[in-house]
Amino acid sequence: MMINTGENKEVNMSSVMVGKSNKKRLNLSPYLYIGPHLILFAVFFLFPTLYGVYISFTNWDLIGDPEFVGLANYTEILLNQDSTFYEQLRIGLGNTFKFVIFTVPFCIIVPLFLAAGLNTKPKGMKFFQALFYMPSLFSVSAVMIIFAMLFSVSFGPINHYLNVDTNWLSTQPYAWVTLVIVTVWWTIGANMIIYQAALNGISKDLYEAASIDGANNVQKFFKITLPSIRAQILYTVVITTIAQFNVYGQPLMLTKGGPTSSTTVLLMYIQENAFGSGISIAGIGAAMAVILGICIMVVSAIQFFFLRQRD
Amino acid sequence: MISLIFLLFMAFIWLVPLLYTFLTTFKNESDIQSNPFTILPINWVIGNYQDVLFENTSAPVAKWFMNSLIISVSQTVLVLVIVSFAGYGYSRMKFKGRDAIFIFLMATMMFPAVVNLIPLYKIIDTLGWVNSYFAAIVPGAAGVFNIFLVRQFMQGIPKDFDESARVDGASEFQIFTKLILPLIRPVLTVVALFTFTGSWNDFLWPSIVFNDIEKMPITPGLQLLQGMYALDIAHALTGALIAIVPTFILYLFTQKYFMESLSLSSGVKG
Numbered sequence: 001m002m003i004n005t006g007e008n009k010e011v012n013m014s015s016v017m018v019g020k021s022n023k024k025r026l027n028l029s030p031y032l033y034i035g036p037h038l039i040l041f042a043v044f045f046l047f048p049t050l051y052g053v054y055i056s057f058t059n060w061d062l063i064g065d066p067e068f069v070g071l072a073n074y075t076e077i078l079l080n081q082d083s084t085f086y087e088q089l090r091i092g093l094g095n096t097f098k099f100v101i102f103t104v105p106f107c108i109i110v111p112l113f114l115a116a117g118l119n120t121k122p123k124g125m126k127f128f129q130a131l132f133y134m135p136s137l138f139s140v141s142a143v144m145i146i147f148a149m150l151f152s153v154s155f156g157p158i159n160h161y162l163n164v165d166t167n168w169l170s171t172q173p174y175a176w177v178t179l180v181i182v183t184v185w186w187t188i189g190a191n192m193i194i195y196q197a198a199l200n201g202i203s204k205d206l207y208e209a210a211s212i213d214g215a216n217n218v219q220k221f222f223k224i225t226l227p228s229i230r231a232q233i234l235y236t237v238v239i240t241t242i243a244q245f246n247v248y249g250q251p252l253m254l255t256k257g258g259p260t261s262s263t264t265v266l267l268m269y270i271q272e273n274a275f276g277s278g279i280s281i282a283g284i285g286a287a288m289a290v291i292l293g294i295c296i297m298v299v300s301a302i303q304f305f306f307l308r309q310r311d
Numbered sequence: 312m313i314s315l316i317f318l319l320f321m322a323f324i325w326l327v328p329l330l331y332t333f334l335t336t337f338k339n340e341s342d343i344q345s346n347p348f349t350i351l352p353i354n355w356v357i358g359n360y361q362d363v364l365f366e367n368t369s370a371p372v373a374k375w376f377m378n379s380l381i382i383s384v385s386q387t388v389l390v391l392v393i394v395s396f397a398g399y400g401y402s403r404m405k406f407k408g409r410d411a412i413f414i415f416l417m418a419t420m421m422f423p424a425v426v427n428l429i430p431l432y433k434i435i436d437t438l439g440w441v442n443s444y445f446a447a448i449v450p451g452a453a454g455v456f457n458i459f460l461v462r463q464f465m466q467g468i469p470k471d472f473d474e475s476a477r478v479d480g481a482s483e484f485q486i487f488t489k490l491i492l493p494l495i496r497p498v499l500t501v502v503a504l505f506t507f508t509g510s511w512n513d514f515l516w517p518s519i520v521f522n523d524i525e526k527m528p529i530t531p532g533l534q535l536l537q538g539m540y541a542l543d544i545a546h547a548l549t550g551a552l553i554a555i556v557p558t559f560i561l562y563l564f565t566q567k568y569f570m571e572s573l574s575l576s577s578g579v580k581g
Binding site for chain 1: 315317318321326327331332335343347348393397399400401406409412416419423425426427429431450452453455458483487508512529536537544548550551552554555561562566
């Protein structure tokens, strides 16, 4: 039975009359809805993360029982200059940082320009959009095979058509150059789409008003466009940085970590120590992973602090 | 005008690797040896595809492809079910600690996943899942981002709909299945696409949990293929091309959703 209380709201009288209250019954069903995920989350994410930190304080070969050793792993890789693992951390973390520093700017600037270009709604826009985005859907191993062939010193078309004989994959600085080129080709699609959507949302009136005031295109770009999409730039900078810290497949398959370990990234050493051939050195691997994790979180926090909207 | 020139130039750069790959897969290896730099194949052959697909010992691409298909489809289905229920729970149901739990889950997205790898392997090992599809399917369903997407989308559906259904005597489950699920089809499509693609392209984790050549999916398998066909350019590229075909086709059919989803996730209404 419905009563019109005169406020454009109809009060449902039936639940009142029956005396049924929906609020106080002990209801298990919400837990049935969120439960399955929470169980998976606890078993396959939360617990491993906590256990991973614990392992970094142990000696463990993944088979027997972990043996607690306190800070020994950390002192070894951070302070013991004679240790191979110290070398690995130094080289691996250094290269990971280099990779991040070399690739992230391009992974922001290139898609930004592409998005700006697409924002002029040229002919064939959909084709361009699809073309630039699609590589991000390909697996890293497939893309690395393709580019290893493309940039091959002896039979790669790049050297042939540019008429050079650069050894792209096994000498520096070309190894880094190739890694950056490949990473940009492969990954900028997602950022481009995000910027496109953001640019779409900027009101045309702002640009018109600026034109009237005599602003040129460069000024409009820096004074209107960039500030308007500040949130998306922050988001993509943080996400892209985190993604590039996790680099693994590109140097593994393209430059094979070379020449002489100059492109061997930390994740490769972690994988080698924990899962490589021979006895697993999981404790050291875990300690390296924790350090990598801390670096990621610290860098993200710094980026967030500097780029956030202050209002 | 300048933009068009710029775009055309970039498009050329983006196309070159794809065209190079496609055309080379139809070239005869011996033709490549003698004339390495023709653009078009001298003789168009499909032998590379036959070799690569029917190779059965060191790089069984056909087997890898099937493994990937089973793993990716299964994970997609699993995630869709888990994420729909959980999203509904956090959006539509009232229970103690609901928002606190949800915020906690969101916060854990900040934790780098790299710390996980070693213990996760041990768990998989203990469960007896090494070299099994489960190892590649189940852990991925623990993710939190998709729940965020689904819940956000659900928040946009007016709660009045639920209320009127409740008044009519519908149970929670009926509201969930008959009312809400049909309405969240767009976000579920996005979740499905990204889960499938992410699963198909996963590299590090499958290479850790699969050491049996027969059981591994195609993405880590390509690393072995690269070793095997190190000097056989056409064969290597054929393997790579086969690996990217499914996500390429998926994209062609569902372009719209990929684009929309990125706007969704970055919080921009585009």
